Amino acid sequence: MQQKRTYFFILGLILLSTFTGIYANNTNAKIKLLTTQTEFVVGTKVVLKFSTAESVEPLLYCSNSYGSTLISPTLVNNTLHYHIPVNIYKKIGAVNWSLVYTNKTLSGSINMVPKPEVATMETYIGPPSIEAGGKDYTMLVIIPTDSLDNPVPKNTAVNAKHQFLASEETDKITTNNLIAFKNIYSKKESGRMLISSECLDINSKEFTINVMPAVPTDFKISAQRPHNYADGNQVTKFSTSIIKDEQNNIVSDGTFVIFYITNKKGNILKTSGTTLDGIATAKIIHPDYADSWSIKAYVEGMAESNTITIAYTQVIEDFIVDISKNGRDIDVGPLQSFMKQMIPDGLQVKMLIYKNNTLITKYTKTSVDGYVHFYLKSDIFKPDNYNIKIQTAGLEKTFNNIKLW
Template sequence: KIETYIGPPSIEAGGSDYTMLVVIPTDSLDNPITNNTLVSAKYQFLETQEEKDIFTKNLIAYKKIYSQNESGRMLVSSECLNFNSKEFTINIGASIPTNFTISDKRSHDHADGNQITSFLTSVIKDKHGNMVSDGTYVNFFITNKNGNILKTSGITIGGIATSQMIHPDHEDVWSVKAYVNGMAESNVLTLNYKQVINDFEVIFTNNNREITIGPLQSFMKQMIPDGLQVKLTIYKDNLPVQTLLNTSFNGFVDFSLKPDVIKNDIYKFSITTAGLEKTFENKKVW
């Protein structure tokens, strides 16, 4: 009979990585076969099929089987004294990926804080032209004009990774670069986003305790999509007393000031949204 072992089951393409076939032939009583007994190592890969002769020494016969430049699946078996092993499968995957390019898809270039920009890589390959394995992790780093960094990520399917990021809510410039960590990187993609809100109205009512911001209109004068963040900061003697955040609904944002927090007095109001700021000095609240 014949015992056959092989490993590792997955290796890299390129000719430098290998798997090892180990064969232990024995007689019917499980005694080892004498040295220099012929063992045939057989393997098939793509269009090629090979058979190599190896000989037992110190109870075993072994052979290193190196990968080729292409990726794929290799079948391996062995034969000794008319006994054949079972079939073994070795997966030959792509080696370290090489640099790649990225591109974008977006419905428009307006900074509406609502639409999505999609990022796509080219087909990522190794130096031998093999497509990287599905599931290869790609990180996309986005640097805006203030130097802040956003991050999104995706995994490859068919060699291509995709990811998405929501548009900024104010005019901005993004520099996007993608990485397969420690192995490969992309070109730098520059994206410009246009300001959509150039001004907004602020109305004070109910003894200046009710504040309404809006209408907030986008690039076609349509109401901005729900969810745009508006920040209200209230100062007394140039020190912040309270900061409130709210999001737009049907193009408007409302704030209500509670008497137990904002006492009757004179305050400064600062309202910020979509990269714009309006300030109201010496506003009396009663």
């Protein structure tokens, strides 16, 4: 920091000595500005001319928002020509100049104005998805610039164009503070909106905005099943009505719907699905015992369905348990369904073994061809008396004092 200050101090002394030399040697010099034009289009070469009665060549101090510089003149027929550097005349804005001679100072300014043309258009838009209904909007921002990357003049006309479904609209806006912008609101319908802009016959590329359906409204559900028997095998299918928003737009595909099922015992089961063309479906296997279900669906935090109730009828009224003489082989079955057919494979059967009213262990198997077989190994169950419970299809049978040997 100290070195930088020293550098600027020395530079100031040099400049001061230069001007002082001019003042000392040209105390009677008279200089007059000849250039009357004060506005120039950027990119145009700018030369400031001054008349002088003496052969003096003072430096011209010139500054704009990008920096400052000192310009040496060219003396032609008692006229000083100061050529403004390209890095100054290619940028828009005010350029201040100052010429110091003898005890007088000449100063003024020129203004570099933008070219009345557009070379490039920077365009920004967002958000890319908005909600239907006319309340949500996306913002289009346009920055037209000339070939020197300067913004176009203030109040330059820009056409913001958008197409949605069968309508095409053009809004005329103007640039201000270097940009032009437009809030484009959604319509009541959902769909895709195409947006572009144009300025001085230069067009932007095309942008796409997705107008999404709004928050779902409440809907209805229904249930379909091949029969009402609790066989633990068939599938019940739940479906929603077409889910729509307040503007009657079908909700987006993939909207998550969850179905809550409360059974007769107060336990809650759950299944879910996603929408396709506004309809969500979900499936669940029938219970394996008589039960009554209450079903309600939700698009969580947004919408809910009505409540429906369905009942399942018991299919197995009784079952046979065959215990071998030594008590170690236990066969359950045949397990028959509502038409006396063998229950489909997969029905769950549990066996609970007690000793002195204390549960020792529990086995769970599934039926095959209508039967389930259990075997009690001698290395686990020593010869003694045990109580055995068999549970399946919501039914239970107890066998006390079964002797294993």
